[in-house]
Amino acid sequence: xxxVSQHPSWVICKSGTSVKIECRSLDxxxxxxxxxxxxxxxxxxLMATSNEGSKATYEQGVEKDKFLINHASLTLSTLTxxxxxxxxxxxxxxxxxxxxxxxxxxxxxxxxxxx
Amino acid sequence: xxxxTQMEGPVTLSEEAFLTINCTYTATGYPSLFWYVQYPGEGLxxxxxxxxxDDKGSNKGFEATYRKETTSFHLEKGSVQVSDSAVYFCALSxxxxxxxxxxxxxxxxxxxxxx
Numbered sequence: 545x546x547x548v549s550q551h552p553s554w555v556i557c558k559s560g561t562s563v564k565i566e567c568r569s570l571d572x573x574x575x576x577x578x579x580x581x582x583x584x585x586x587x588x589x590l591m592a593t594s595n596e597g598s599k600a601t602y603e604q605g606v607e608k609d610k611f612l613i614n615h616a617s618l619t620l621s622t623l624t625x626x627x628x629x630x631x632x633x634x635x636x637x638x639x640x641x642x643x644x645x646x647x648x649x650x651x652x653x654x655x656x657x658x659x
Numbered sequence: 660x661x662x663x664t665q666m667e668g669p670v671t672l673s674e675e676a677f678l679t680i681n682c683t684y685t686a687t688g689y690p691s692l693f694w695y696v697q698y699p700g701e702g703l704x705x706x707x708x709x710x711x712x713d714d715k716g717s718n719k720g721f722e723a724t725y726r727k728e729t730t731s732f733h734l735e736k737g738s739v740q741v742s743d744s745a746v747y748f749c750a751l752s753x754x755x756x757x758x759x760x761x762x763x764x765x766x767x768x769x770x771x772x773x774x
Contacts, residue, residue: 548702578761587663588748588764637702639762648762650695650703 550651564624567638573618574640582635594621628658661686665765680734682749690751692732697746
């Protein structure tokens with residue numbers, strides 16, 4: 545079964561509103577989680593590394609004020625897309641690794657459509 | 660920077676046909692290479708990996724060999740099944756990075772296997 549779960553799987557929101565996507569590790573603690581974005585027919589691009597208890601590390605070109613990441617516990621990281629615009633419509637997927645190992649698990653992904 | 664290039668899809672095959680999905684990479688240093696698979700409605704799952712040149716990763720009948728001389732990591736399977744229909748992603752991680760969760764992905768290749 546899934547060891548990393550994302551919610552919601554699908555979300556439609558209006559332009560200008562904010563939407564939150566959750567990423568949970570179900571049976572292990574993850575000090576680090578990763579957020580990726582995929583546009584149609586393109587690669588998954590790493591957006592940021594989410595660190596439990598500290599600020600996220602953003603990749604070059606990713607607006608930290610627009611994509612707010614919070615990793616308040618060892619099992620939950622959230623990505624909030626603020627003031628969403630249609631160009632933010634994309635597939636967002638998170639991953640997490642066990643502290644004691646080097647296996648990375650991915651969530652199911654979340655489809656965001658901004659209308 | 661580092662990058663991964665996959666053959667474009669979709670790839671449509673009949674059951675029991677031979678599969679090859681090409682993947683080439685550009686990287687400084689000596690990356691680890693991965694193939695991930697995403698079945699409909701599910702998260703990415705690690706299919707196989709190779710951590711150094713000439714290593715062969717294998718799982719569920721799939722194989723890929725790390726070819727440093729051609730900077731390739733082509734995925735092969737001798738006889739595909741309908742249940743292999745999915746999206747396949749080639750990826751690399753910088754072996755010199757302590758962050759094993761940071762992956763660079765190809766754009767994904769959709770495989771459709773018909774009965």
